Amino acid sequence: MNPLTSRQKKAIETRAKLLKTSLDLFNKHGYEHVSIEQITKACNVSKGTFYTYFPTKYDVILEKFKELDSFYSTVEKNIDSSLPASEKILTLYQEQMKYLTNVVGKDLLRTVYTAAMTSQVEQDHYLISPQRMIFQIMNSYIEEGIQLGEFRHDIEVNHIQTIIQRCMRANVYDWLIHNEDFDLSAEMAQFTAIVLDGLKIKNK
Template sequence: MNSLTSRQLKALETREKLLKTSLDLFNKHGFEHVSVEQITKACNVSKGTFYTHFPSKYDVILEKFKELDSFYSTVEKNIDRTLPASEKILLLYQEQMKYLTNVVGKDLLRTVYTAAMTNQVEQDHYLVNPQRMIFQIMNTYIEEGIRLGEFRQDLEVSQFQAIIQRCMRANVYDWLIHNENFDLAAEMAQFTSIVLDGLKVENK
């Protein structure tokens, strides 16, 4: 394996500095109140340097947030393939909520959700991007549940997916606005179980 050159190492250091400084500023002042110019001044670099590493300030957040995708892949591999599709969905969400609580944390998620609600982010932003790993895994479980007769046949996979996504976003939002007594994993499990019960064949 080739070692990185001093220039490459310097570029990585600059990228990490931009990432950390941006997140700190977003958390302190709010995403919509922080400009690229403020970030670059705090890091003592040019705007051109910023855009070399990140297409936009929202991409700074996503760079950190996308670490979740590799986590989802690991979780999916450890889920018992013989379980019903609804149980697989609940297990995936349970692990996701634990990760958000213990690793990602409220500060970063507040920034992501706030940024997603501003006009500075494209409509098809990362939170709802169908190419996200978690949604691809969910689609597999939904298709399996429909094929095996566990889930209703009168909804398209995309409709089913939209309902399940809203379970996740609604619970995360509630967690962000409540105090520390809100158990994200437990609330997600209860809420999503109720929704999934309504999507099963036997409850038609």
């Protein structure tokens, strides 16, 4: 692989600076109260430079979702394929919660979730897009669980996925509004296990 040119290195540095500065400003002032002009002024670059890397302000937020989805792909490869579907789902969520707690953190996640609810986002929201890696992985586990007789057959895959994903978002929301005594991983495991139990086929 050829080494990066000084121009390529500069481009990477500029993009990273725009990303970090934008997120810092969103966290400090609120997503809807920060303009692209404020971001570019803080980075000492032109608006044209911002648009070179991010088509819209919201694309900065999308970067964090895409980082999460890349993480999910890595986790999936390390999950024991012999586990029941419900255990795979719980394992995926456990790793997700550890990542959110230890890598993403509350401040950044609050910014991401707040931006997701702003009226300035006019496009279909990536947070709930079926194209996201987390949904694709979850669908494969649910389909496997149905085929192997672990999960009920009377509920469609997408409906089961919606139920499970709402468990995740509810727990994350609670974590964001509680003090530090709220153990996200433990709460998620307990809550999701109860919901998954209700989706399983019961032995008569």
